[in-house]
Amino acid sequence: MRAQVNGTTRELTEGTSVAAVVELMGAPEKGVAVALDGAVVPRALWDTTTVPDGGVVEVLTAVQGG
């Protein structure tokens, strides 16, 4: 199946969790948040939330700014 991860189409295996996508992105341990299809996925639900086919995932962190 395919999903959009931070604007790029990625081939993911069926049942891939949000936690697995975060790891795939090489995101830092702390200071990261995830939105799936336009809604925040709380960290506590990363392991149990699976990315659906055609899902849109955004993995964000804090950078210098403002």
Place this chain on the structure above:
Amino acid sequence: MDDPLIIAGREFRSRLVTGTGGAANLSVLERALVASGTELTTVAMRRVDAAGQTGVLELLRRLGIDVLPNTAGCRTSAEAVLTAQLAREALETNWVKLEVVHDEETLLPDPVELLDAAERLVLDGFVVLPYTNDDPVLARKLEDVGCATVMPLGSPIGTGLGIRNPHNIELITSRASVPVVLDAGIGTASDAALAMELGCSAVLLATAVTRAQDPERMAAAMRCAVEGGRLARLAGRIPQRFWAQASSPGL
């Protein structure tokens, strides 16, 4: 003199809020932050793979500076609300500097989207610090929906044009019951001092320090300017006169 800045019940000794954008590297940023004396500093939220620079959170934690996530880059209320919710999740703070700009050329706030986002975020439990136009009516409306501060611009972001409409800033500070933070447009120390003299409770700046030739020294200048302007405001300036008035006794 004990004169803390209080925003939403949190006390700050420093009245200078800084941004972290524009610094050449983290070491320059660190020296500037320390010299500024700031206790509250903004960060932006970006995609992990496009982040480029990392380590800013660790730096702020090490320096004991509170993080204020912003919604920079958002053009609509919906985008800003989602970005604020992501920042709350990532950084474990319900404080947000709300920015909803209309276009890239001016980076001026979109008042309609801004007010809508402010209202939604307040209802969602956020402490909202909105970056707004120097419009006394909009400032009042932002306060009415429950914002913790109002943060009018002096001039557009990054221009260093100073405070273009001091009278509007004074209109805002004269009737606000939340702290007014002059946000954007500061070019040099006198601009920061003027903001405080006009009754602002604090100044938020980034570019003026991070892109100065010597960021650390400019940060120290801003710290002094904010303190000086605050003292002058509290001291009460003399009225302006048309004709001279001798300060020495007559012969």
